[in-house]
Amino acid sequence: MNPVTRLRENPRRxxxxVGYAFVVLVASVVPTPPGSLTPMGPLGLVGLDKWVHAVGYAGLGFTVGAAVRARGRKEVVRAVVVVAAFGTGIExxxxxxxxxxxxxxxxxxxxLGAVVGGALWVAVAWVAEPRR
Structure with a gap:
């Protein structure tokens, strides 16, 4: 079954x-106070803003995976690519x-966030799948 059909079958998902993507879009285009996200993030590897990006897109990757009920590798990869393309477009x-x-x-x-979100969706879908 194609992803568009799955979206039509699951209008709430x-x-x-779409609502989550809209929130990400709005948060990405409104002005932010100067220096608000410049401190180092957890582990001191990258700035806090990169963590915010990764977490936000992990949520979006998860919700898109859930919306299309991605099951196979190709479906999950498609969902991740769509989310990553959305993020690149916003940039x-x-x-x-x-x-x-x-x-x-x-x-x-x-x-990275989109990949993590897609992987989380796969894990949740696998755990929730009824065993035979």
Missing amino acids: AAIA LVQAVLPYRSFGVADVGANL
């Missing part, structure tokens, strides 16, 4: 995914906003 929009900026590291954090 689709609405949750391109930010490039033209005077109060935001484009960042390759942000794109990477979005992709």
Whole structure:
């Protein structure tokens, strides 16, 4: 069954995914106070903003996976690619906003988050699957 058909069969899940994507979009284009997310994040590896990107896109990857009820590897990869493309598109929009900026590291954090969210969806779907 194709993903669009699955979205039509699960309008509530689709609405949750679209709503979450809208929240991510709005949060990505509104002005932020200068220096609000520049401190180092957990583990001191990258800035807090990269963690916010990764966590936000993990949630989006999970909700999109759930909306299309991704089961197989190809379906999960498609969901992750859609979420990563959405994140890249938002970064391109930010490039033209005077109060935001484009960042390759942000794109990477979005992709990593989408992959983690897709993997979480697979784990939840596997656990919730009835055993025969």
